[in-house]
Amino acid sequence: MRSVLQKILARTGAAGRRDLRENAARMADLLEDWTRPRVLALADADFAEYVKLTGRFAASSDKPVKPRRPSALGRLQLRGFLLAVLAGRLQAKGPRSGLRLGLRWRLARVALHLHGLWPAQGGIDRRAPHRVPLDLEAPELEARVHHFLRSTVETLPTGERAFVDELAWAFATLVAAGHLASMIAARSGRAAVGEADFVDALAEASDLGQSGSQGPLGAILGSFTGGLEALRAFAAGP
Numbered sequence: 001m002r003s004v005l006q007k008i009l010a011r012t013g014a015a016g017r018r019d020l021r022e023n024a025a026r027m028a029d030l031l032e033d034w035t036r037p038r039v040l041a042l043a044d045a046d047f048a049e050y051v052k053l054t055g056r057f058a059a060s061s062d063k064p065v066k067p068r069r070p071s072a073l074g075r076l077q078l079r080g081f082l083l084a085v086l087a088g089r090l091q092a093k094g095p096r097s098g099l100r101l102g103l104r105w106r107l108a109r110v111a112l113h114l115h116g117l118w119p120a121q122g123g124i125d126r127r128a129p130h131r132v133p134l135d136l137e138a139p140e141l142e143a144r145v146h147h148f149l150r151s152t153v154e155t156l157p158t159g160e161r162a163f164v165d166e167l168a169w170a171f172a173t174l175v176a177a178g179h180l181a182s183m184i185a186a187r188s189g190r191a192a193v194g195e196a197d198f199v200d201a202l203a204e205a206s207d208l209g210q211s212g213s214q215g216p217l218g219a220i221l222g223s224f225t226g227g228l229e230a231l232r233a234f235a236a237g238p
Contacts, residue, residue: 001163004030004055005153009146011059020136020145024171025067025235028228030058031164035228067235074229079114081224082176085205086110086124128182129238132193140195145174148202165222169209171234172225177205178238 008026012018033039033054042050070078087107112118114126136142152170157163180201181193190197208221226233 001034001051001055002153002156004051004059005156005167006150007055007059009149009153018142018146020142020149021067021235021237022065024231026058026065027167028068028231028235029065030054031167031231032228035164067237068232069236070226070229070232074226074233077224077226078172078175078230078233081172081208081221081226081230082179083107083111083114084221084224085176085180085208088207089204123183123187125183125186126179128186129179132182132185132191133238134178134181134193134198138192138195141193141198144195144198144202148174161222164227165225168225168227168230169222171230173202173205173209175230175233176208177202178234180204182238 005027008023008030009020010018011023011026013022034051039047039050087110090103090106090110106121109118110121110124113121113124116126120126134141136145149170152167156166158166160166161169177198178193178201181198184197184201185191185193188197
């Protein structure tokens with residue numbers, strides 16, 4: 001499974017260029033197939049053979065894959081993931097003790113804003129990715145995103161989460177980082193996301209992974225990735 005995903009991630013088009021969003025859509029379709037109940041019910045040897053055959057086809061097929069927008073529930077879950085990342089930032093800057101009512105009120109306003117029910121808050125603007133999108137045509141940004149995904153796939157499974165959940169977490173992190181990078185660039189008045197913007201945003205989004213995967217918090221955060229919806233969100237773009 002890891003080998004197949006590595007090959008899909010490395011796929012190039014007719015011009016010899018990688019299209020990471022299309023490759024992510026191809027991964028999502030393949031993983032959706034692999035995780036169907038009928039497939040998971042196969043005996044181990046049959047499952048391995050099925051993975052080999054379908055994986056080989058997915059990695060080598062020239063048939064284009066059309067990205068599918070994530071579902072409404074998937075988008076809701078990913079907003080929860082982004083809110084968790086932003087909450088970490090706000091809590092780090094807020095008071096360490098007491099009722100912290102001001103912090104709670106600000107978190108509530110940010111949550112309302114992410115759902116379109118409140119104005120932008122202190123540089124947190126959910127519309128920023130539409131004005132200043134993460135452009136994967138830029139070689140330096142494409143290289144950064146590819147390195148992150150390649151490192152993720154090469155280390156699967158880590159044992160922290162299930163195989164698909166681990167990949168979903170990585171893509172949810174990328175989606176959140178894209179939003180944060182756009183916010184950083186927009187706040188600074190830039191018309192495009194720069195490499196430094198993305199590096200800072202990815203580091204902030206990745207901090208959420210330090211919370212671990214165990215216990216109630218880990219379960220809640222894991223559900224916010226939306227599973228394969230995270231791959232579809234990345235593939236579809238802002």
